[in-house]
Amino acid sequence: MGTPSNRAMNLAHFLTQTARRFGDRDAVVHGDTRWTWRELNDKVSVLAAEMRRRGISSGDCVMLHSPNHPEFIQAMLAVWRVGAALAPTNFRLTAGDVAVIAGVCKPRLLMVHPSLADQVPTITAAADFDCGTMLVDGQGADAIGALTDDGPKLGDQSVTVGQHAWYFFTSGTSGTPKAAVLTHEQMGFVTLNHLCDLMPGTTENDVSLAVAPLSHGAGIHLLPQIARGARTVIPVSQGLDGEEVFSLIEHERVSNLFTVPTILKMLAEHPAAGAHDHSSLRYVIYAGAPMYVADQEHARRVLGEVLVQYYGLGEVTGNITVLPPREHGRARPEGIEFGTCGFPRTGIQISIQDDAGTEVESGVQGEICVAGPAVCHGYLDNPTANAAAFRDGWFRTGDLGMLDAQGYLYVTGRASDMFISGGSNIYPRDIEEKLLLHPSVNEVAVLGMPDPKWGEVGVAVCVPCHGETIDPDELKEFLRGKLASYKLPRQFIIWDELPKSGYGKIVKRTLRTTLLEQGWPPVRPAAGRSIGDGGR
Known part of the structure; x- marks a missing residue:
């Protein structure tokens, strides 16, 4: 008798639950477009039904290549609702880069923004894409927008523990990109952890602003907003427009946003920061790279004590440490010229190890290794990368750091740097x-x-x-x-x-x-x- 497969909660069920509770409240805002939770849920169900009609089923891969857009959110949730795995790509990548990614994850359906249509021939030559291409935005036979909300609908399909939900492609590496496998139950934990450690107290009255690509960290940040019914505002500009960002913060009463240090630095230095009311901000979350002390202190002076830093990799889904607003400015140990990135996230264990895999004492530099339910299930079809990344069950980040006596982590550099x-x-x-x-x-x-x-x-x-x-x-x-x-x-x-x-x-x-x-x-x-x- 075989071991039964345990069910996991389909990530799209966050939307199902929220639409039931807050159906008439705004879910997504983009220029003049305002979708309620009920409208978003219906659009997702109709698109999921169309994917099923085209042949997409549980376990298949769908590639999403688009800038931030309401239909990006519709597409990612529809992929999960039908039980497929999402492979989102940064819209700034070249067609050749996206084609390489397609060769890794072998998607059956391509969902692409019309502004990137010229890349389609190169991308589709890299995989079968036997379920065709659909356009994100616009009209026409293959456009998501052509689907009517009263068309056939598909509910949340059954998924099991370990089922692939998201292929998170690592950035900043050389050679062929690796796809970290994120599963439904793992991402459920990450959503819970974000709400616990990064944005405590988030409710349906909060508002999030998407200023970074939803294809990566900002997309993960979106899930807690959906789970709690907080609406997401998407700027109209594809590039970073400081005036638009601060205008939206003021008029939409934005309370949280996810960004990276370079974007946070640009926003804090933009004249619009002093021309608009940003008192609604509660959590300005930044991650993805170390933020230098000078830039961090300037952002605190401009925005107030709202900065939340976290340290994490795509393979650990951003879940390694957190530095809440009250901890910014924490005294540094003697000999360390930069600040801490915080203490371990809830449910995460950190071990600083030497080259042999032996844990070192506090205050001693070594490789940062982690364990916990946020760690990915390995790399897709890449046993060589898995063997290099995991040792004795620990995920090896490749970053160097040390823990102080209180367990705060200091990232001292990238081993490859x-x-x-x-x-x-x-x-x-x-x-x-x-x-x-x-x-x-x-x-x-x-x-x-x-x-x-x-x-x-x-x-x-x-x-x-x-x-x-x-x-x-x-x-x-x-x-x-x-x-x-x-x-x-x-x-x-x-x-x-x-x-x-x-x-x-x-x-x-x-x-x-x-x-x-x-x-x-x-x-x-x-x-x-x-x-x-x-x-x-």
Whole structure:
């Protein structure tokens, strides 16, 4: 007799429950579009029925390639309602990038925004897509919007524990992207944990603003809003428009939003922050990359004590630590130049381990490893990646950090960011934090570049504040006495901007490639850019 499969709650059931309780309240706002929970629920059921008619069934994969839009939300919930797995992609990716992702997850149906229609031939050549293509937004035979709300409807289909719900593709890695497998019951825990640790007290009276792509962290942030009946506001602009963001915060009385440090920094520095009432904000949540102390403190001064930081990877669905508003400004241990990312999330265990997998004492740097119900079920069809990512049941983040005596975590760097210069291990974050204390430096990235004498040397690529200029020699002197001599960057390069991913992260891999293409090591400053020798 076989072991029975336990049922899990279908993620779309969050919508079913909320539509029953708050059917006439607004669910999604986008420009002049305002959908109630009942309308959203009906639209999801009609789309799920159309997916079933096209042949999508439990366990199939559906790819969603679109910017933030009401029909993005409709599509993701319909995929779950029919029992399929969602593979959302960042709309800023190239057609070739999306095609590679399609080759990994093998979707049967493509849902794409009309603005990206020119990418369809490249994407559909990478997988069968035997259930066709549907347009997110617009009208026509294959458009979601052409479906009428009074058409055939499909309810929440049965799903079991371990059933795939979301293929969360890792960003910022080299080579073929990996799909972290997120399941219905795992995402149910993540939703509960977000409400417990990030946004306690969230109710149907709250309002969320989606300023980051719903294809990744902002989409996960959406689930707690649906579970509690809090409406979601989607800006009309596809890019970040500070004036629009703060206008929406004021007029919609936005109480929470999810963002990443680069976006939060831009919003806090935008003049609109001082021109609009943002007193409704309760939780401004940021994650995805470390936020430098100088930027963090400025955002606190502008927005008030509403910042909530969390540390987490896609593979742990953002659920490793939390730093609530009351903990911002916590004193740092001696020798640590940057702040904590908080304490372990409810239900999550953190272990700092050495290269052999042995747990180290508090105050000692090692690899951050985690365990708990938020950890993904591994990578899709990738046993090699699974073997590298899991050790003795622990998920290895690849990040370096330490725990203090009270259990607060300090992320000291990314293992892959470390470079070796003259036999010494150098971690860029400490250098970056100190450079950002210079009044003329707005952004910075430090990385190791090839050097025939030292093996690698540190290079600091800096972006000046608006209207400011940066003298590389001045930066070198600014750092003297603040860093050990072997940590001083060999070169200081001044650029107008740093390359960023579609998720707002600084991409050091692109930086390195650009420097090599420009003929590293530099002989003379490129036009419009300055280079200085940091010495050693």
